[in-house]
Amino acid sequence: MPRLLSRRAFLLTGAALGGTALVAAVGGVGYLASVDVDGLGGSLDGGDAVLNAFLTIRDDGRIVVQVPRAEMGQGIHTGLAMVVAEELDLPFDQRISVEFPVEPLPAYSIWAQFLRVRPEEASGPAVWLGRRVLGQLGFIGTGASYSTMALWHPMRVAGASARRMLMDAAAARLGVPVADLSTGDGFVRHAASERSLSYGELARGAALLPPPDDPVLKPASEWRLIGRPQSRVDLPAKIRGEPVFGMDVVLPGMLHAAIRHAPVFGAHVGAVANEAAVRAQPGVLDVAVINNRQVAVVADSWWRAEQAAWLLDIAWTRTAADDVDSPQMTDQLWAALGGAGGDPHEHIAEGDVASVLANGDVPTIEATYEVPFVAHACMEPLNATVIVRDDGSAEAWVPSQSPFGVRSGVEQGTGWAGVETSSITCHVTMSGGAFGRRGDADVTAEAAFLAARHRGRPVKLIWSREEDIARGLFRPHAAARLSAALGPDGLPLAYDALVASQSIFQAVAGRNLPFTPSPHGDALIAEGLDKHHYAIPNRRLRSRHVPSHVPLGVWRSNGFSFNTFFSESFVDECAAAAGRDPLDYRRALLRDQPRHLAVLNRVAEIAGWGGALPPGRGRGIAIEECYRSVIAQVAEVTVAPDGEIRVERVFCAIDAGLVINPDAVAAQMEGGIVFGTTTALMSAITIRSGAVVESNFHDFPMQRIVDAPDVVVSILESSLPPGGAGEPGIVPTAAAIGNAIFAATGRRLRALPFAVTETTGERRTRSVLPADAAGA
Amino acid sequence: MVALTVNGAPVDISAAPDKPLLWALREDLGLLGPKYGCGIAQCGACRVLVDGESTPSCAIALGEVAGAAVVTIEGLAAHDGTLSPVQQAWLDEQVPQCGFCQPGFLIAVTALLASNPDPTDAEIDEALTNICRCGTYPRIRRAIHRAAAQQARA
Numbered sequence: 015m016p017r018l019l020s021r022r023a024f025l026l027t028g029a030a031l032g033g034t035a036l037v038a039a040v041g042g043v044g045y046l047a048s049v050d051v052d053g054l055g056g057s058l059d060g061g062d063a064v065l066n067a068f069l070t071i072r073d074d075g076r077i078v079v080q081v082p083r084a085e086m087g088q089g090i091h092t093g094l095a096m097v098v099a100e101e102l103d104l105p106f107d108q109r110i111s112v113e114f115p116v117e118p119l120p121a122y123s124i125w126a127q128f129l130r131v132r133p134e135e136a137s138g139p140a141v142w143l144g145r146r147v148l149g150q151l152g153f154i155g156t157g158a159s160y161s162t163m164a165l166w167h168p169m170r171v172a173g174a175s176a177r178r179m180l181m182d183a184a185a186a187r188l189g190v191p192v193a194d195l196s197t198g199d200g201f202v203r204h205a206a207s208e209r210s211l212s213y214g215e216l217a218r219g220a221a222l223l224p225p226p227d228d229p230v231l232k233p234a235s236e237w238r239l240i241g242r243p244q245s246r247v248d249l250p251a252k253i254r255g256e257p258v259f260g261m262d263v264v265l266p267g268m269l270h271a272a273i274r275h276a277p278v279f280g281a282h283v284g285a286v287a288n289e290a291a292v293r294a295q296p297g298v299l300d301v302a303v304i305n306n307r308q309v310a311v312v313a314d315s316w317w318r319a320e321q322a323a324w325l326l327d328i329a330w331t332r333t334a335a336d337d338v339d340s341p342q343m344t345d346q347l348w349a350a351l352g353g354a355g356g357d358p359h360e361h362i363a364e365g366d367v368a369s370v371l372a373n374g375d376v377p378t379i380e381a382t383y384e385v386p387f388v389a390h391a392c393m394e395p396l397n398a399t400v401i402v403r404d405d406g407s408a409e410a411w412v413p414s415q416s417p418f419g420v421r422s423g424v425e426q427g428t429g430w431a432g433v434e435t436s437s438i439t440c441h442v443t444m445s446g447g448a449f450g451r452r453g454d455a456d457v458t459a460e461a462a463f464l465a466a467r468h469r470g471r472p473v474k475l476i477w478s479r480e481e482d483i484a485r486g487l488f489r490p491h492a493a494a495r496l497s498a499a500l501g502p503d504g505l506p507l508a509y510d511a512l513v514a515s516q517s518i519f520q521a522v523a524g525r526n527l528p529f530t531p532s533p534h535g536d537a538l539i540a541e542g543l544d545k546h547h548y549a550i551p552n553r554r555l556r557s558r559h560v561p562s563h564v565p566l567g568v569w570r571s572n573g574f575s576f577n578t579f580f581s582e583s584f585v586d587e588c589a590a591a592a593g594r595d596p597l598d599y600r601r602a603l604l605r606d607q608p609r610h611l612a613v614l615n616r617v618a619e620i621a622g623w624g625g626a627l628p629p630g631r632g633r634g635i636a637i638e639e640c641y642r643s644v645i646a647q648v649a650e651v652t653v654a655p656d657g658e659i660r661v662e663r664v665f666c667a668i669d670a671g672l673v674i675n676p677d678a679v680a681a682q683m684e685g686g687i688v689f690g691t692t693t694a695l696m697s698a699i700t701i702r703s704g705a706v707v708e709s710n711f712h713d714f715p716m717q718r719i720v721d722a723p724d725v726v727v728s729i730l731e732s733s734l735p736p737g738g739a740g741e742p743g744i745v746p747t748a749a750a751i752g753n754a755i756f757a758a759t760g761r762r763l764r765a766l767p768f769a770v771t772e773t774t775g776e777r778r779t780r781s782v783l784p785a786d787a788a789g790a
Numbered sequence: 791m792v793a794l795t796v797n798g799a800p801v802d803i804s805a806a807p808d809k810p811l812l813w814a815l816r817e818d819l820g821l822l823g824p825k826y827g828c829g830i831a832q833c834g835a836c837r838v839l840v841d842g843e844s845t846p847s848c849a850i851a852l853g854e855v856a857g858a859a860v861v862t863i864e865g866l867a868a869h870d871g872t873l874s875p876v877q878q879a880w881l882d883e884q885v886p887q888c889g890f891c892q893p894g895f896l897i898a899v900t901a902l903l904a905s906n907p908d909p910t911d912a913e914i915d916e917a918l919t920n921i922c923r924c925g926t927y928p929r930i931r932r933a934i935h936r937a938a939a940q941q942a943r944a
Contacts, residue, residue, distance in 0.1 A: 087888030089926045245884060252889030253877050255823025259890060262822040296806075319815035391925045393827055393835060393890040445823070446890025447923050479828045584930030608938075677884055681929070683885055688925025711832035711921060720915035722927035777832060777919035 046145050051767045052344050056221035063217035066178060066225065067121040068172035069098060077104065080115040082122030082158040084415045085248055086445035087685075088451070089678035092246045096674055099496075100239040101173025101232055102213075103197040105476060106739075108487035113245050115443040118417055121168065124178055127160040128153070134167040134733060139360050155416035157453060157568065159738025160639035162674060163339030167738055174229035176220070183220035184211050191341035194552055201754050230601035237327025243677035248444065260413030260443040263399045265472040268748045269299065271464050272319035272539015273310045273477060275485035276330045279563050282306050284329035295322040304463050305430045316476055323478075335563035337703040340491070343562060343701060344384065347493040350514035350558045351382060358512060358556035359535035362544055365552030370499045372510035380497040383580040384765040387488040387699035389714060390569060394446020395482050402428060402473040406436035413445035415453040419526060423455030427462025433469075449689075450568035454487060456525055483714050488699055492539065495513045496584040496606025499552075504592025505602055508552035513577060515539040521566035533559040538568075540575025540604065543746070547610050547639055548603040552742050564701065570689065570742040573656025574640050575748075579694075579766065582636035582749035585636065587762060596635050597623050609669055610637060612730060613644045617667035620728050621648035624759040630654060632660065636746035641738025643670040647687065647746040649723070657783040661691050661723040661751055668727070668742060670736035679739045692717045694748035695769045695781045714717035715771050755783070792856045794819070797865030805858040814852045815862060823863035823893045827921070834920030837894040838862045844901035856865075863893035865898060870908025876900050876944065879937035887924035894920050898933055908938045 059075035071080040079095040091112040100105050123146040126133045129141060170399045177197060184202035185192040196203050202335060234240075247267060251258050276282070283303050285446055286292070292301050292311060297318035313319035347605040349355075360555065371378055372725040378558035381575040398420075412420045417440040426437045446450055460741060461475040468479045478486070492515035497507040517533035524530040540557045569575060597618050606612045616636050618624075622634065630652050637646035648665040664687045673679050696715050702705040754760050761783070769781035792803050794817060798806035803818045810829075815821040817884070825848050827835030838847045866874040873881065876899050886892045895918070902909060902917045907909035909917065914934055922930070 087886070089887075107898075224922045245881070246886075248891070249881060249886055250885065252892060253873065253896070254867060254878050255893045255896075257822040259825075261826065264822070315813065315817050317809055317817065391923055393825075393833070393921070395826060445888060448886045451922075476826070479830075662914060666834045674916065681884065681887060681926075684928050685925035688927060689923070692925075710830055711828050712830065715923045716833075716923060717923060717925070717927070719918045719930060722925065725928050 016245055020171050033090065052227040054172065054226065056179060056223070058218060058221055063215070064222040065176040065221055067119045068169050069176045071213055071217035072117055074525070075103070075109065075212065077110045077708060079110060081112050081217070081510050082115050082154055083161040084442055084445055084448065084452070086115065086415065086448035087155070089246050089675060090156070090161045091248055092244060093162055093674040093678055094165055094169050094245055095247060096164035096239045098173035099168045101170050103178050103232055104200055106239055106244045109200060109253060109770070110247065110322070114262070118152035118154055118440070122147070123149040123151070123153045123158070125149060125408035126164040127152070127158055132163060132167070151418070152421065155419050155453060156419055157415055157450065159740040159742065160573050162736045163642065166674060168232055168755055171219040171229055174226045175232050177366060178226040178724060179220040179223045180213055180216045181630045182223050186272050187211060187216070187219070190499055192613060201712065207556070211282065222340060225258065233423070241672070241676065244710055246678070258401065258444040259394050259446050260411060260474060261394055261446070263411045263443065263474060265399065267402070268399070268472040268474055269312050269468055270314065270316040270319050271310045271312045271473055272316060272323040272477040273308055273460060273475060273481060274323055274328060275308050275568065275582065276327055277484070278330065278333050278335055279565055280333045280335060281330040281485060283309060284331045286681055287327040287329060292322050292325050292330045295325065300467065302464060302467060304460055308460060310460065310464055310475065312473065313470065316474070320478060328590045333563065333704065336372040338563065338704045340386070340701045343491055344493070345717035346384070346560055347384065347491065347514045350560045351493060351495040355558050355560065358558040360536070360541050360554070360556050361553040364554070365508070366554045367508045367510045367554035370552050371497055371506045371510060375460065375495065375501065375503070376499040376507060377591070378497060378499045379588060380494050380495065380542045381584055381587055381764060384491060384492065384585060385579065386493045386698045386766065387564060387701070388569065389483050389488055389699055390447070390449045390451035390567070391483060391716070392447030392449060392451055392461060392597050395479055396451070396457045397475060397476040399472055399474040400424060400427070400458065400461040400465040401773060402433060402435065402462065402469055404467045404469055406434060407439070408435045408437065408465070409439040409441070410458055410462070411441040411446070412458050413443045413452060415445070415448050417442050419453055419455040420458050422526065424460025424462040426455060427711045428466045430459070431464045431466035433466040441609040445780060449570040451487065453526070454522070454567060462575060480709045484709050485567040488564060488576060490518060490539065490560070490566050491564070494520040494543065494577065494580045496580060498584070498588050500588060501593055503602070504594050504599070507587060509545060509550045510554045511543040511581065512556045512558065514540055514558045514560050516562050516564070518566050518568060518572055519768070522568055533561070536686055538572045540577070541573035542638065542640070543581050545581055547607045548608055550603070564706065571640065574638060574741070574745045575693070578636065578638045579748040579752065582638065582746060583752050583764065586634070586753045587755065588750075590756070600635065600637060603716070610644050611688035612645045612747050613637065613667045613669050616728050616730060617648050617665055618644040620726055623648060630758060632754045632756070632758025634750045634755070634757055636740070636749035638745045640742050642739035643668055643739065643742045645742040647750040649747070650753040650760055651751055651760045653755060653783060657785065659695065659755070659781050659783050661695070663724045663726065664691070664747065665726045665732060666728070666743070668739070669730040669732045669734070669737070671732045671737040672737065673729055676729055680727045682739045683743040684725045686741070687747050688717055688722050690747025691723060691751065693744065694751045694766055694772050696767050698767050705784035713720050718777070721781070792852050792937045794855050794857060795836045797858040797861055803852060805852055807851060809852045810848050811850050811852050811860070812837070812847040821862050821864055825890055825893060827891065832921065833891065834894040834898060837920065839897055839899040839901060842901065842904060844898045850891055861897070863896055866896060872888060872902065876903065876937045879940060881935040883929045883933040883936060885926050885929040886932050887926055891920060891922045895922065895930060899937070902934070903938060903941060906940060912925065
């Protein structure tokens with residue numbers, strides 16, 4: 015087996031793709047498929063003993079796990095460090111720290127997510143090619159609830175490989191066979207001679223040894239960390255208020271920037287009428303028009319920059335969307351459901367849905383649902399810090415989900431300024447929430463443009479909350495029409511789903527990739543509608559792309575965030591039409607799905623389904639399979655006679671496959687449910703005259719502690735490999751709440767948000783169902 | 791020049807008196823624990839204690855706190871680094887997700903427990919108006935009760 019390139023050599027040569035492609039031509043793909051170029055080799059880097067791409071031991075003995083996924087609250091740094099520590103036989107204590115690696119090694123790429131495979135199961139030429147191409151492009155990102163799925167196995171192997179290298183180093187030092195050695199608590203021990211050497215002592219020697227061909231992984235029966243709750247590695251610093259976020263980056267000589275984007279998406283800067291006056295404001299150094307689209311103020315303090323930006327008198331160009339309002343966009347969606355816009359894309363066609371639905375002898379049911387645009391509203395407002403030096407080198411510090419996006423943002427922004435960069439170094443800081451918003455390159459590009467204008471000085475750009483809420487990107491405004499024909503037992507003989515939405519994938523890829531894909535057949539707007547787990551003999555799923563001027567982004571759980579609301583509400587409507595209990599109805603539909611059935615039964619059990627409830631209270635249930643996990647929730651909702659609605663409790667059961675850190679999964683369920691409750695009851699971005707109406711938390715409100723439901727989470731034991739956990743938590747929540755409102759009141763609500771948020775005092779709101787709600 | 795006490799130490803800040811306390815803390819004193827989240831006193835990520843009272847620092851001018859004693863998240867732990875009972879409860883309950891809003895919660899809860907050492911759930915609901923987008927509220931509630939119990943024992 016050829017020796018692996020060191021990670022530094024690997025980067026410097028940049029020859030991995032070309033080189034291996036050349037060898038592939040000579041040696042054949044079959045051989046190379048077994049050659050590991052993903053970074054299991056070690057090297058010395060100053061005082062650091064680099065054992066492989068995922069593990070470094072510092073000269074002070076500290077164990078640094080390189081986790082190439084963004085920590086944005088989901089606990090991924092902890093979960094993946096646990097996996098390495100498990101294989102290293104290390105207790106999970108303060109000796110371990112986690113860093114987001116600066117060098118974009120191929121081992122860190124999202125090839126597995128991109129190819130939709132698990133690394134431990136993947137082989138063959140397509141996988142080989144995908145790994146190399148995506149790895150070489152530095153395609154690193156955090157999303158799609160995929161981090162554990164993608165990295166838990168490679169990082170186990172990295173831990174096991176490093177352990178073996180440490181043992182080999184100890185065997186050489188002690189002059190004993192490696193078979194006589196054991197490990198524990200950060201030491202390699204030779205029991206017979208009662209000698210032991212610490213990992214720290216062994217690290218430099220170990221780093222120069224060849225990695226084992228096939229490191230032996232610890233059997234599950236010997237796990238001491240995986241599956242047992244561990245404390246998050248990032249929490250002590252956060253609880254002390256240490257500066258870990260992008261917004262906290264402070265660099266010598268740093269300038270600060272505030273920004274204004276066009277209210278109507280797509281408008282250009284016509285003129286800044288009072289540029290001279292704004293430039294004369296205290297502390298202001300620059301007023302810059304960025305790419306003809308935005309206006310930034312650069313100052314010696316963000317507060318001064320933002321104050322000056324308030325004064326900007328910008329004339330924006332007119333656009334074709336200047337007269338667009340939300341109701342008109344709703345009409346377009348409904349027209350698309352009615353047939354406008356050409357043939358829909360057919361995602362699924364099983365059996366003969368059309369003729370079953372057209373059969374006049376079978377009872378049919380049809381319903382149309384809708385959701386509005388929503389914003390991410392991460393607690394940490396968007397920001398990026400960039401320096402472009404005179405030698406053309408650039409460095410960026412960004413709370414980002416994607417160093418790939420940071421890099422392309424720097425290239426884009428410096429390109430707007432006509433500056434060529436010689437190198438780009440990306441630092442991914444902690445993110446104060448992300449939810450899909452921080453994968454885009456937009457903020458970095460703006461900061462890079464400003465940095466290129468102020469060469470040699472770092473520029474930190476912060477969007478105000480108003481820019482964050484109102485200036486994009488959004489989860490789409492979408493609608494769907496669902497139909498079913500019910501058989502004699504009340505179960506669907508046929509199920510037909512048509513969704514109308516702007517394509518998410520086209521919007522996101524068009525901004526961030528060097529090509530713009532077709533908007534038709536976007537799986538992201540169809541996910542959550544297929545209901546493949548339900549036993550329905552005839553099934554059809556179609557989508558229709560409805561373009562708009564509003565920029566979309568990926569948003570926590572994408573299509574599931576609305577389609578599961580649509581489809582699981584509709585299943586409830588079918589159950590009601592059949593006169594059956596919603597739980598029993600789903601049990602019947604899941605009769606061939608033991609995994610789903612177990613989750614459904616678990617949530618029913620912990621929720622006490624069927625038990626008596628106080629007056630005005632109802633229970634609703636929903637289930638979904640998403641991100642290779644199965645999740646079900648039961649919501650208990652009270653609707654008062656005056657319409658005030660309270661989500662009292664939400665019960666949640668999840669089969670997320672093998673769970674690394676159960677407490678982190680529980681936290682994601684709790685948080686996802688609160689996030690989902692906010693979305694179901696409160697969240698709407700409204701378009702008026704082409705622009706967003708909402709601007710901050712007073713009109714884009716959030717659940718506060720007084721509103722938040724109690725949450726009970728149950729995690730099922732599972733024999734499957736890890737599934738996703740970051741997004742599933744919010745997926746069934748809106749449907750469960752809507753179904754509970756129906757149970758409590760008999761009113762079927764088919765549009766989000768369910769409620770109107772009334773302000774009752776300072777930072778006080780209540781959610782009230784509108785009297786004239788659709789379907790009442 | 792505005793003189794005040796921050797985390798026990800007297801400071802003179804040369805920023806304009808109408809600068810929000812939040813930005814004076816972050817930019818002039820380098821105290822980055824208090825966070826900018828909304829700028830309109832809605833979210834509470836910027837909360838600090840002003841003479842013991844939980845105050846959104848984004849919506850109070852530096853000049854208004856002249857002579858006051860301000861405590862930020864950085865001032866909650868003891869000088870030897872020991873976490874305050876509220877911080878320790880936050881760690882024990884593994885409260886934060888992203889953690890960005892938590893300095894404001896820790897300050898608000900510190901003030902709450904100073905005036906009401908054993909708040910009921912209803913009193914917590916009444917007192918806490920901070921926003922957490924990650925949705926850590928169930929753990930925040932547990933951590934408050936834990937901190938209250940811990941302080942009662944101490």
